[in-house]
Amino acid sequence: MQITKASGKVEEFSRVKLERSLRRSGATAAEVKAVADVVERKMRTKMATHRLYKLAYSELERIRPKAAAVYSLREAIMELGPEGFLFEQYVGAVLKEYGYTIKRGRMVKGKCVSHEIDLMAEKGNITFIIELKYHNKRGIRSDVKVTMYLYARFLDIHLGHTKESSHKPWLMTNTKFTKSAIAYAECMGVKMTGWRYPSKEGLQDLIEKKGLYPVTVLPSVNRFVRDALTEHSVFFAKDLSVLSSREVQKRFGVNADIAKKLVKESNTLA
Amino acid sequence: MQITKASGKVEEFSRVKLERSLRRSGATAAEVKAVADVVERKMRTKMATHRLYKLAYSELERIRPKAAAVYSLREAIMELGPEGFLFEQYVGAVLKEYGYTIKRGRMVKGKCVSHEIDLMAEKGNITFIIELKYHNKRGIRSDVKVTMYLYARFLDIHLGHTKESSHKPWLMTNTKFTKSAIAYAECMGVKMTGWRYPSKEGLQDLIEKKGLYPVTVLPSVNRFVRDALTEHSVFFAKDLSVLSSREVQKRFGVNADIAKKLVKESNTLA
Structure with a gap:
């Protein structure tokens, strides 16, 4: 069939x-x-x-x-859309769990122009300049143009630093990359993370290894609940499992019934 | 008002x-x-x-x-659309009149990936890698992303050449550029030609200086006639002024009435 x-x-x-x-x-x-x-x-x-x-x-x-x-993880990520705003915050929260220090929406001066960076992730003495490509439909691939644009951005920032710069370019997406995007990135040293790329270190792996499922995996999370939770910086389903339903009800302004379900669902998952 | x-x-x-x-x-x-x-x-x-x-x-x-x-020149350029295909050929014809040798749709190997180049224009010992941005609506500006992408492309081609490469990046559009696109281009040495940029050497100037008006300025050129002419590589209105209406009729398969009008209109313009 x-x-x-x-x-x-x-x-x-x-x-x-x-x-x-x-x-x-x-x-x-x-x-x-x-x-x-x-x-x-x-x-x-x-x-x-x-x-x-x-x-x-x-x-x-x-x-x-x-x-x-x-x-349902992949669908749950789609439910962070349709815009990339929540995905950006969610990815920031995931990277924090991996020991990165996160800065969002920073302007960085380059040699020629200034750049607004979606996400900067620092660890050790490396600062990654992250470009996020969020797609709320499957079947879209991030192509080589995005990778080249990111590289040119990185280069401009790099050239704009008088001292040796510790910046590295990093492209992240919840979907796939084209073959030539991968070829270019590997050749020029652009770090790339896609849904299942690179093998064993894709976004899916980063989430699953530490159980960082977004709140949208919980069946009772509709758009209203999602927004109530994320406005309070609760991005992971597991963050709810440590709360009582009374706390959930009070803190996020949801009704008693939903609160009870959320805690129960997050516990099943934990 | x-x-x-x-x-x-x-x-x-x-x-x-x-x-x-x-x-x-x-x-x-x-x-x-x-x-x-x-x-x-x-x-x-x-x-x-x-x-x-x-x-x-x-x-x-x-x-x-x-x-x-x-x-009506600007509108006539819009009538080369809606896709960029005819505009690409037309710009190629314009650049030929300025002494460039033109190659279209070439694949060029870079250090990391291969690139399909819209238009390559050679003159002296410089080969311009031209990226064309055609818009068939006014009010759209080509932004810094396109310029950076083109620069990264140029860089990859440059790095892919073992000998000193004579390639230069050139971005052409029939509309305008954003301020940061211009800042980046000037800083990194990307040649840019927009409708009226740079001053006195914009696309409009290149066309007007040598009277290279596209056939779409002629009132009798509808879509059918346009395609009949351009299929025979006739892109300039002035190319019709040297023909008899009989020749126009025969060569492009238009009727006698249209052929007469076309020759008359192109002569008025010449």
């Missing part, structure tokens, strides 16, 4: 791929099989991968809520 | 500005006054500059066809 990818490309459905992505969520072999069976029974030809995912998610949620949250 | 600019900004109508732009077309002081009078009588408040232009054009066309063609 055929499926339609986010890019519009139609390809053969692969049960192997579906099972692999389900296994990544921490579900057992039996659970993976059960979910994949349901998906295969319910899917229709040329169904969008997005809808396929919904089928898998709701079945997994029914039998193993924690695995469902992990499985 | 107020007018609405292409950017959406509303500002006070300036008769001085209108007269200045009309004078640039070669119309006499009396003709300029006559046209401006008609425009002032017919205009309505918050009218789009585009419609204001139409009023001026039709009056000028009535009293001095040649000046009207010059006056």
Whole structure:
């Protein structure tokens, strides 16, 4: 049976791929099989991968809520959109957990012009100039133009420093890179982090290794709740698991029912 | 009375500005006054500059066809769109008239990646790597990102050459540049040509100095005729003035009536 990818490309459905992505969520072999069976029974030809995912998610949620949250990570990141503002803050919070000192929206003088930097991340004696490319649709790749632009920016900042500068360019995105973007970046020393790039150190890995799931993985987080939480700098689902539902209710101005659900859901995930 | 600019900004109508732009077309002081009078009588408040232009054009066309063609140059360039393909060919033809050797759509190897270059222009021992930004709406400015991207491209090509490379970056557009694009370009040695930038050597000047008006300035050139002419590499109105209407009819497959008009119009302009 055929499926339609986010890019519009139609390809053969692969049960192997579906099972692999389900296994990544921490579900057992039996659970993976059960979910994949349901998906295969319910899917229709040329169904969008997005809808396929919904089928898998709701079945997994029914039998193993924690695995469902992990499985839904990519969608949860999309729910930080549609603009890149929350994603920027979220990524900043993730990098902090990895020991970086974060500065946001700084103006930095270069040799020729001034640059507004999305995110600066300092660690040891290196300061990364981070350019974030947030896409709230799948199937978009950050191309070589962005990488080259970032390099030129870095170069201008570098040349603008009288002393040896410790700046390095870093491009981060929640989607993929084109092949030539990767070739250029590797050749010129631009650090790049995509959803699953580089292998084992992609954004997904950075999140999963330390359990830094965004609050949008929790089923009860709608847009209103999301904004209430992030306005108080609560970006990680696990930050809710240490609170009582009374505290959640009071601190974020949500009702008792939602507060109870949020704490319960975050505990399931923790 | 107020007018609405292409950017959406509303500002006070300036008769001085209108007269200045009309004078640039070669119309006499009396003709300029006559046209401006008609425009002032017919205009309505918050009218789009585009419609204001139409009023001026039709009056000028009535009293001095040649000046009207010059006056309509900017619109004629817009009619090379909506894509940048014809503009690219037209600019190539203009640069040839200035003694450049032109190559289009070439792949050039850099240090890290290969680059497809819109237009390469060689003269003396310098080869310009030209990036074209064509806009078929007014009020758009090419920003510093494009300039930086072009610089990074140039740098990659430069670094990819074992011998000293003679490449220089050149950004051309039919609209304007942002201030920081200009600051960056001047600082890093990126050549830039916009509609009226640099002063006296903008695209408009390059065209007017040698009378290289595109065929789209001729009133009888519709989209069909434009494509018939440009497919035969006829980009300049003046190229038609040396032909008989019979030749025009035969060579471009247009009817006798249109052919006669085209030759007549191109002669008025010549």
